[in-house]
Structures are given as C-alpha cells and as structure tokens.
Amino acid sequence: MPAPKVLISDALSPAAVQIFKDRGIDVDFQPDLGKDKDKLAAIIGNYDGLAIRSATKVTAKILENATNLKVIGRAGIGVDNVEIPAATARGIIVMNTPFGNSITTAEHAIAMMFALAREIPAADASTQAGKWEKNRFMGVEITAKTLGIIGCGNIGSIVAERAIGLRMKVIAFDPFLSPERALALGVEKVELDELLARADFITLHVPMTEKTKNVLSRENLAKTKKGARIINCARGGLVDEQALREALDSGHVAGAAFDVFSEEPAKANPLFGHPNVVATPHLGAATNEAQENVALQVAEQMSDYLIQGAIQNAINFPSISAEEAPRLKPFVALAEKLGSFLGQLTEATVKGIRIEYEGAVAGMNTRALTAAAVTGVLRPFLPEVNMVSAPAVAKEKGIMIEEVKRDTNTSEYESFIKVIVTAEDMVRHAGGTVFQDGKPRVTVIRDIAVDAEFAPHMIYIRNDDKPGFIGRFGTLLGEAGVNVATFALGRDRAGGDAICFVAVDEPVGKDLLDKIEQIPQVKRARAVNF
Numbered sequence: 001m002p003a004p005k006v007l008i009s010d011a012l013s014p015a016a017v018q019i020f021k022d023r024g025i026d027v028d029f030q031p032d033l034g035k036d037k038d039k040l041a042a043i044i045g046n047y048d049g050l051a052i053r054s055a056t057k058v059t060a061k062i063l064e065n066a067t068n069l070k071v072i073g074r075a076g077i078g079v080d081n082v083e084i085p086a087a088t089a090r091g092i093i094v095m096n097t098p099f100g101n102s103i104t105t106a107e108h109a110i111a112m113m114f115a116l117a118r119e120i121p122a123a124d125a126s127t128q129a130g131k132w133e134k135n136r137f138m139g140v141e142i143t144a145k146t147l148g149i150i151g152c153g154n155i156g157s158i159v160a161e162r163a164i165g166l167r168m169k170v171i172a173f174d175p176f177l178s179p180e181r182a183l184a185l186g187v188e189k190v191e192l193d194e195l196l197a198r199a200d201f202i203t204l205h206v207p208m209t210e211k212t213k214n215v216l217s218r219e220n221l222a223k224t225k226k227g228a229r230i231i232n233c234a235r236g237g238l239v240d241e242q243a244l245r246e247a248l249d250s251g252h253v254a255g256a257a258f259d260v261f262s263e264e265p266a267k268a269n270p271l272f273g274h275p276n277v278v279a280t281p282h283l284g285a286a287t288n289e290a291q292e293n294v295a296l297q298v299a300e301q302m303s304d305y306l307i308q309g310a311i312q313n314a315i316n317f318p319s320i321s322a323e324e325a326p327r328l329k330p331f332v333a334l335a336e337k338l339g340s341f342l343g344q345l346t347e348a349t350v351k352g353i354r355i356e357y358e359g360a361v362a363g364m365n366t367r368a369l370t371a372a373a374v375t376g377v378l379r380p381f382l383p384e385v386n387m388v389s390a391p392a393v394a395k396e397k398g399i400m401i402e403e404v405k406r407d408t409n410t411s412e413y414e415s416f417i418k419v420i421v422t423a424e425d426m427v428r429h430a431g432g433t434v435f436q437d438g439k440p441r442v443t444v445i446r447d448i449a450v451d452a453e454f455a456p457h458m459i460y461i462r463n464d465d466k467p468g469f470i471g472r473f474g475t476l477l478g479e480a481g482v483n484v485a486t487f488a489l490g491r492d493r494a495g496g497d498a499i500c501f502v503a504v505d506e507p508v509g510k511d512l513l514d515k516i517e518q519i520p521q522v523k524r525a526r527a528v529n530f
Helices: 014-022 037-046 084-089 102-118 120-128 154-165 179-185 192-198 218-222 241-250 288-308 325-345 366-378 390-396 469-479 510-517
Strands: 005-008 026-029 049-052 071-074 093-095 146-150 169-173 201-204 228-232 253-258 277-279 350-359 400-406 415-423 427-434 440-445 448-453 457-464 484-491 497-504 522-529
Touching: 005 014, 005 037, 014 026, 014 288, 049 288, 071 288, 084 093, 093 288, 102 120, 102 154, 102 201, 102 228, 102 253, 102 277, 102 288, 146 154, 146 192, 154 169, 154 179, 154 390, 169 179, 169 192, 218 241, 241 253, 325 366, 325 415, 325 427, 325 440, 325 522, 350 366, 366 390, 366 400, 366 415, 390 400, 440 497, 448 497, 457 469, 457 510, 469 484, 469 497, 469 510, 510 522
Parallel strands: 005 026, 005 049, 049 071, 071 093, 146 169, 146 201, 201 228, 228 253, 253 277, 350 400
Antiparallel strands: 350 415, 415 427, 427 440, 440 448, 448 484, 457 497, 457 522, 484 497
C-alpha cells in the first residue's frame, strides 16, 4: 500500500514537515502554492492530505478536483478560508488547532492596551524623527482602571488573568460565562450595557457571528464611558469602524488599538491616520512559539488520521473510530441537530446540558454523541467550536454536562435521545430518534409529540391550539413567496398548547417572522437552520 501523500501549500515549520516524514508520509512542501489557485486545483487530486495556514483558499471549485483528499489541516483557529460544506459533502475531514494561538493573541491584546495607554507608537515615531516632545505624550495608568472584556472564553480568560495581575478591575460580558466560572477567574459578570458604561478599556474576544457582528455598533459606542479606549484583536467586523472614527474625532472615545479589520488586507480603513489609533496587521498569532505550536499540532493530527484513522479537533466530524462510524453517524447527526435546535432558541446564559439516552443507543459511544449535542448547543454562539473542543469549552465556561443512560425505553422507539438545556431564563428540551431510513427526526418538543425531519431552513412556532392559525400562517408564507417543504404539528391537548415545525425552501427573514408573531394564536416564532 503506497504511503499517504500530503501537500503543504503554506509556510509550515521544518519541524512540522519532519513529523510527516517520520510517520512515513510522503510530503510535498510548496509554501507559495496557496497563492496560485489554478495550480493548486490542477494538482490537488494527487494528495490524501492538505496542510494550510490562512493564505490558501480551499474553495468548492478546488475541492471538485480533490478526488483522493481525505483531510484538510488548518494550522490555526479560523477556517474561514475553507468551504466546510463542500469538504463535508466530499467526505473530507477538516481539522484545526483551536488552542495553539490563545496565549499569543491574549498577550498581543495586553500589549496593544499598553501601547494605547502610553501612546508608545506615536512617541516612538516622534522621538526617532529627532523631536523631544516629552509633554505631548501624556498617557494614562493601567493600574486601578476597569477593563471590560466582551467574550470571556479561552483567550478572554487569559486576558482577564493578565489584567488582574496588573491590578486592574475586570468586568466581563459573556452569555456563556457562569457565575461560578466568573468567581474562579476573579472577574465580575455584567450585561453589555453596564460594561460599556463602566469600562475604561474595552477588549473584544468573541468570534464573528450574526449575533456578534457590530457588537460595538454606533448605538453601543454612544453608551461607552467618555474617554474609553477600545482594543480589538479578535475579528474584523465586531466594531462599526466608521462610527468609531467619528467617536474618536469627537473625543468621546479616547483611543483605539486594532489588530483586525473588516476588510483585510487593510489597505485603507476609516481608523487609519487618526492620531489616537494604534494599528497592526493581524499579528495576534504572529509569534515564533504560536506558529511552531500550531504547525506541530496540525502535523501530528493529520498523521494520526492518515495512519491510524484517529480524528482530533475536526470541524465537521466527531472523534470516533472507523469501526464505529457507520453505526454512530446518524445518531451523531441527531444529537447535534437537537442541540443546535435548542441552542438557536436560547439567548440567556447556559448553565447545564443534559443528554438522556434510551434503548440501543445507550450502549453506543455516547461520548461522541454527547460532544455532538454540546457542539450543537454552543455553535450558534461559538461557530468555531467542534465536537472535540466542545466539552472543554463547556467546562471552561462552567457549563455542567450530564449524561443519563437507560437500557430500557420510556419511549416507543428502539433508540431515543433527549437533550435538555438549562439556561438562566428557563429549561428547554427536545428529543428524537433515527428511523430505518437513517434520517434523524425530532419526535418531541416541550413534551409535545411531533414528527419532523430536520431541514436546512425551518420555522418553529409555539401557539395556542385554536382555529384560524394554520390558515393565517399559510397565507403569510404564500404572500412572502415562501414554499413549504414539510409541515409538522403537535399539541398537548385539544385547545391547549401547540407546536408547529415547518421546513421551507429558503431562509426566513425577520419581517416575515414579525408578521407571524402578530397572528393572535402565536406565542413565539423563530427561524432555525441546520
């Protein structure tokens, strides 16, 4: 059997290349190939693995030629440069290295805070130009100031620890941060508006999602404490850059330090040229140690998969053996979709996730299934989480994970999975099974029996079981040009509480949801996507 072949299309350390060779893998090291899409597409079919950083864009078009590709390894956290659905459709595992850059990025945020507080870049430029403007650069102390952290996950918690060591008061806004975890870190958990009003420095450490995009919008920037300074080493697009420029010009915001921008490479930006702005070219992970760590990690992970079939830190597949995969795969999909459904309905802080297994599924590798369920719950808020990292992320955030296994069934199905999400506002739960066709189905929501397949775009409605709802609902969908694929209904009793779970052919916008919620019988309407 020929040795597996791996193509490295971005710069990776010699030590990482050597790991592949030592494991008996044939390595083709072409560090500039990522810039040539046509050449990459022409040769990708010759390889079993592709190791990349951020320069290589793995598009669906390139993947069409990847006839032998089994795994893509991203040395780093972000996988925006890989079209995950296209890779998944071709059965290609996509791995990343989620924790290799954490310390480096956190340290860069702290460094940017110091540079901003003491105006170091401007003072350096002035001094090296032969000026001696000692009275011009009047900075501020870090000690005793309040640092507001938006997103207190892996990187944010490291920033918090460093800031506490600098004798700062640290407050944090993070829907997933439990009171117990906040206490352990020594930070005060607050809501976003309170953080904006109190913080002298604000640093962002959240992923880019629909919920976090422009989290510092024009409206929220106006709520900040006058004289606040803002640091962003997380993702471009978390801050309305034009509104921030205006806040800097007016003096409401005293300064900003940005390592990431809404468009990169950032050749131009509203923040550029302002005297109170410090800018760096996305250097958060740019240390020798971080680059070496993620390179070695991705080489080890890819080698383990190609030689042994072991899967670590996969974005699109759980950590299960090749022998288990055929039997587990549909139940993994069921657990993940049940979790995703509940996660999309949950906005309050999640305190616990309980997964109950009944019947035959209770004897399977429930660790992978639990990881899938937890991933589903977390991913609406943390899109970079995967089935390997999800349990660790949940633990870090103080979320209690509980498994319950019952060999006997309380349901009518051979195998049944129920996911229960306990949040600060309420408890939500849903359950389902896998039928003989191999497709996961939701069979109970809020103790109401339903029977619905999961679809890419769905509408979930809680309503009173009274005449007129279905007619009005159907009329609104028709007027909006939304086609119904499947329509599932359930109720607890005649005239009582009811549930409607509908698959549609395209995403549903907010305007249509608002109209649906205006139907007298409707209590809540939400769009959910799988």
